[in-house]
Amino acid sequence: MLFAPDTIDSLVFAAALANTHPGASRSGDDELASPRQLTEFLDQQGYRGRFDRDDAELAEVVETRSQIHDLWELRRDDAVPHVNRLLSDASAMPFLVRHDGLDWHVHAVALSAPLAERIRVEVAMGLLDVIRSNEWERLRSCAAEDCTGVFVDLSRNGSKRFCSVRCSNRVNMIEHRARVAQN
Numbered sequence: 001m002l003f004a005p006d007t008i009d010s011l012v013f014a015a016a017l018a019n020t021h022p023g024a025s026r027s028g029d030d031e032l033a034s035p036r037q038l039t040e041f042l043d044q045q046g047y048r049g050r051f052d053r054d055d056a057e058l059a060e061v062v063e064t065r066s067q068i069h070d071l072w073e074l075r076r077d078d079a080v081p082h083v084n085r086l087l088s089d090a091s092a093m094p095f096l097v098r099h100d101g102l103d104w105h106v107h108a109v110a111l112s113a114p115l116a117e118r119i120r121v122e123v124a125m126g127l128l129d130v131i132r133s134n135e136w137e138r139l140r141s142c143a144a145e146d147c148t149g150v151f152v153d154l155s156r157n158g159s160k161r162f163c164s165v166r167c168s169n170r171v172n173m174i175e176h177r178a179r180v181a182q183n
């Protein structure tokens, strides 16, 4: 495997969060526009720990989401100061923990820390692995012309082009039809 299981979880989560941003979402809307939408999103992602479910928390998560979404635009060297700052701002201190039936994995802030802070630190911990493994180019934008989604390519050969099966099927169909039309 390319990364540790908890790193993979963090990266998958980071992309899913970025894809709720109006600049990346399928609907073109902000898909975290209410505490209820945030609750649904975190349930889908199986997110644990402190969760206040209020407007202040939502605002902080939305701000954090913008920071994470924008990291996809950066080159590896330029991402480093951002990742370092996400960790230092939270005084991140890695430790191993087992909770909620999950085997030993790394946290760097307490489960009782505010949600947005936990998200920033977890995503930064994931990206830290990506950077030091020199795999930054696996943070990609979808190759479908009509999609602004982002993803992390976790495939073995690193050849993934699309954010989702939906995009991959759609583009393959279009390319197939174009080939048929040419013949």
Ligand SMILES: [Zn+2]
Residues within 6 Å of the ligand: 097, 099, 102, 105, 107
């Ligand atoms: Zn955990």
Ligand SMILES: [Zn+2]
Residues within 6 Å of the ligand: 142, 143, 144, 147, 148, 149, 162, 163, 164, 167
């Ligand atoms: Zn896509």
